Amino acid sequence: MTIAVIDYGMGNLHSVAKALEHVTHEHVVITRDERRIRGATRLVLPGQGAIRDCMAELKRSNVQGLVQEVLTNTDKPLLGICVGQQMLLDDSEENEGTTCLGFIPGRVRRFNDSMRDDQGHRLKVPHMGWNRVDQNHSHPLWHGIDNGERFYFVHSYYVDAADDNSVFGTTHYGDVGVHAAIGRGPVFAVQFHPEKSADAGLRLLENFVNWEP
Amino acid sequence: MGLAKRIIPCLDVDAGRVVKGVNFVGIRDAGDPVEIAKRYNQQGADEITFLDITASHEDRGTTVEMVERIAGEVFIPLTVGGGIRTCEDIRTMLNAGADKVSINTAAVHNPDFVYEAAQRFGSQCIVVAIDAKQVSKTGSPSHWEIFTHGGRNATGLDAVEWARKMVSLGAGELLLTSMDRDGTKAGFDLGLTHAISEAVSVPIIASGGVGNLDHLVAGVLEGGADAVLAASIFHFGEHSIPDAKRYMSEHGIEMRL
Numbered sequence: 001m002t003i004a005v006i007d008y009g010m011g012n013l014h015s016v017a018k019a020l021e022h023v024t025h026e027h028v029v030i031t032r033d034e035r036r037i038r039g040a041t042r043l044v045l046p047g048q049g050a051i052r053d054c055m056a057e058l059k060r061s062n063v064q065g066l067v068q069e070v071l072t073n074t075d076k077p078l079l080g081i082c083v084g085q086q087m088l089l090d091d092s093e094e095n096e097g098t099t100c101l102g103f104i105p106g107r108v109r110r111f112n113d114s115m116r117d118d119q120g121h122r123l124k125v126p127h128m129g130w131n132r133v134d135q136n137h138s139h140p141l142w143h144g145i146d147n148g149e150r151f152y153f154v155h156s157y158y159v160d161a162a163d164d165n166s167v168f169g170t171t172h173y174g175d176v177g178v179h180a181a182i183g184r185g186p187v188f189a190v191q192f193h194p195e196k197s198a199d200a201g202l203r204l205l206e207n208f209v210n211w212e213p
Numbered sequence: 214m215g216l217a218k219r220i221i222p223c224l225d226v227d228a229g230r231v232v233k234g235v236n237f238v239g240i241r242d243a244g245d246p247v248e249i250a251k252r253y254n255q256q257g258a259d260e261i262t263f264l265d266i267t268a269s270h271e272d273r274g275t276t277v278e279m280v281e282r283i284a285g286e287v288f289i290p291l292t293v294g295g296g297i298r299t300c301e302d303i304r305t306m307l308n309a310g311a312d313k314v315s316i317n318t319a320a321v322h323n324p325d326f327v328y329e330a331a332q333r334f335g336s337q338c339i340v341v342a343i344d345a346k347q348v349s350k351t352g353s354p355s356h357w358e359i360f361t362h363g364g365r366n367a368t369g370l371d372a373v374e375w376a377r378k379m380v381s382l383g384a385g386e387l388l389l390t391s392m393d394r395d396g397t398k399a400g401f402d403l404g405l406t407h408a409i410s411e412a413v414s415v416p417i418i419a420s421g422g423v424g425n426l427d428h429l430v431a432g433v434l435e436g437g438a439d440a441v442l443a444a445s446i447f448h449f450g451e452h453s454i455p456d457a458k459r460y461m462s463e464h465g466i467e468m469r470l
Contacts, residue, residue, distance in 0.1 A: 015288075022285070049337070119437075121410065124415055124416045128385075130216070152289070195288060196290050197289075
């Protein structure tokens with residue numbers, strides 16, 4: 001029983017691995033090795049920074065084909081986090097348009113820089129900090145987590161999924177409804193960072209580890 | 214509005230120990246950073262910042278170990294500042310489990326370092342610390358400049374322009390400290406906070422001068438800060454983080470309670 005955190009060269013994977021180790025006795029590896037990824041019982045697809053770089057590194061590290069294959073041909077549970085969520089969509093507005101994995105229909109859009117709050121202060125981009133996630137549909141990964149619970153976000157682009165049935169959580173920032181949690185079959189993906197979201201985040205990771213889709 | 218304003222306790226660390234400790238009831242050794250981080254997490258701190266004031270290079274290894282230990286037990290964002298001068302320093306701290314690093318003097322000496330760091334690690338983990346002091350005369354429009362070395366050395370750099378420049382180079386967040394107010398308990402420099410918060414798109418952490426809970430409220434409502442950082446009012450038991458959050462919430466500020 002191994003959980004593989006897919007390492008394709010983008011971002012800080014240690015936080016995710018440490019949080020997983022905190023909630024499970026299963027073996028957690030950070031890897032890009034094809035054999036280990038295929039052999040793992042669960043996968044975590046993280047991602048930080050620019051999505052074009054993430055997609056490019058995914059391709060360059062020869063992991064893209066493998067991830068595509070896992071997504072289409074297996075029922076292996078996969079958790080996408082942050083840009084790891086965004087990459088599951090069709091494409092992103094970031095970097096003058098970036099083609100993504102196309103597993104969940106929809107787009108990744110940018111927040112408008114000129115949003116203001118009730119006091120008239122600028123709403124900052126990135127959207128950074130603790131925000132509420134409303135649970136659109138029930139899902140095993142929400143088990144034991146309150147509807148409206150806060151999670152930690154840091155992002156400038158957000159998922160706008162085409163099909164409401166794939167949206168499991170929505171977060172409001174300014175006039176935007178961010179699709180903060182999306183899913184399809186054995187795949188669940190979140191914009192926020194469960195590994196940095198205190199007890200609620202650990203609970204979500206624990207639910208993922210125990211999930212039998 | 215759903216996004217909560219953040220409260221960030223800041224701890225000074227010397228060779229892996231929290232300087233002067235923190236006054237929590239029931240903790241035997243209040244200098245242990247892991248115990249302190251856990252306690253602040255239980256109290257509902259939204260993030261934790263460590264400022265490494267370790268003088269000797271050799272002792273910095275203990276700071277890295279400290280970050281590793283905390284990151285294995287406390288699952289909220291952790292920022293490490295102080296002595297971050299190279300991409301290697303950043304890599305070391307991120308690998309140890311820090312989520313963000315705060316760059317201060319190195320940005321003043323070499324602004325391109327901020328660009329290089331943001332390109333390599335992503336803006337989300339690059340905080341630029343800005344230490345500013347008011348230099349305008351009474352009666353004339355407010356004007357602030359960047360100072361280094363704890364407010365002793367003037368750089369001649371305009372603080373608002375500098376903030377814009379740091380963001381254009383890739384800073385994902387700014388930690389703004391008023392050197393006039395730091396340690397005074399007279400409250401944040403709200404004019405400075407507001408000027409910079411309006412000038413840039415990224416979140417601003419206000420710091421320097423917090424003496425009571427009204428100062429935290431003013432930092433957000435008048436200064437436009439996205440987060441407030443404080444040290445002594447939390448460390449010495451004057452106020453707890455739940456008290457501060459409740460108070461801010463009663464004043465109409467969205468908080469994570």
